[in-house]
Amino acid sequence: MNTDTSLTFETLGLARPLLRALDARGYQHPSPIQAAAIPALLAGRDLIGCAQTGTGKTASFALPILQRLHAEGRRPRRPGAPRALVLAPTRELAIQVGENFHHYGRFTGLRHTVIFGGVGQNPQTRALRAGVDIVVATPGRLLDLHGQGFIHFDQVGIFVLDEADRMLDMGFAPDVRRVLDQLPRRRHSMLFSATMPPAIRSLAESFLTDPESVNVAPVSSTTDKIKQSVRHVAREDKTALLLHTLEEHAGARVLVFTRTKHGADRIARKLSHARHAAAAIHGNKSQSARQNALEAFRAGRTRVLVATDIAARGIDVRGIDLVINYELPNEPESYVHRIGRTARAGADGRAVSFCDATEVGHLRSIERLIRIDIPIEAGHPFAVEAPSRRESGSHVPARRGPTKRNRYSNTNRPRRRTGRRYAA
Helix, strand or coil, rough: CCCCCCCCCCCCCHHHHHHHHHHHCCCCCCCHHHHHHHHHHHHCCCEEEEECCCHHHHHHHHHHHHHHHCCCCCCCCCCCCCCEECHHHHHHHHHHHEEEEHHHHCCCCEEEEEECCCCCCCCHHHHHHHHCCEEEEEEEHEEEEHHHHCCCCCCHHHHHEEHHHHHHHHHHHHHHHHHHHHHHCCCCCEEEEEECHHHHHHHHHHHCCEEEECCCCCCCCCCCCEEEEEEECCCCHHHHHHHHHHHHHCCCCEECCCCHHHHHHHHHHHHCCCCEEEEEEECCCCCCHHHHHHHHHCCCCCEEECCCHHHHCCCCCCCEEEEEECCCCHHHHHHHHHCCCCCCCCCCEEEEEEEEEEEEEEEHHHHHHHHCCCCEEECCCCECCCCCCCCCCCCCCCCCCCCCCCCCCCCCCCCCCCCCCCCC
């Protein structure tokens, strides 16, 4: 992987319209995933990209797609027949990817549209009839519109499967295979995933040809710019501790995670009653409600956003100062995805986890995955005695210095800030 700090988007060979769009957004230097993926994709290689959100992975495939379509020149657009298709697991992620195509493709003359469920289909079918070059879609609505004859796959020359692990977690594997079965055999394909379990490898092998493999920040790592800590607390005191923590971080933009939709609504109500500008986002909310909550959070009208794991996967909001795990996730990998909402695009961030007696097992699983003992904060007013790590059988042995396996772990050492911003 190229780690040359002098590398720029221009040296990667991107076309002038893309460089102009990147410059307008203040981006000159590619992130590691972009530096590795863009040359391979511009060369026409299929690609497997293992990278978490916040690493700039969307631009790593959006820019090469725009470059290729722009180089092909303007063609008569056939209604409902895109040349590139990006499949995303959630509405929020699809919208985020669509925004990237809008920003980076603004000077290319290319058209895109975003297709997802939960809203009326008429605006989406109108866009398809008018003709688009790129479609970003969630699987269910895409197959629905395909079944109605509004979209055709025979012109698709580029296919992207984004967030493949979440796609399978959400049960979309059959839909993904139905889409793949409809695509032309000769195409340029790529898969991106935050984790790479055997099921994802098997899926990749089924539709990629001799792919280039790019791996950035494996799931067992956590970004070194996030200061992590855990606060042990009785379950009944968690809300009081949350209010106390928000007061400690007055003015911070905060993302709070809970395990359930009901819990997200309950916490948001309690925060609102305590005069904190808060909103909840989860799968039971309407699309318009979710979008309104996200826009209010981005604009700063809402200070605290309470979310479930699946709803938050597509959140791309800059400047999140603090992530609070009100409840620890059942799956340790979700912890990495959660705290990755902060410290994005080169910024610093903080993650605080609340742990009651029933969640100690989850905490130990997380620590085994990320290979560090998360520092305990015992000085808060609702502290309870932390169980011994050795007694729980999962103490992570201390190391004298950074090693290859823990070089991404939080060490709380002072670090030099480069001030460099990476394209999303």
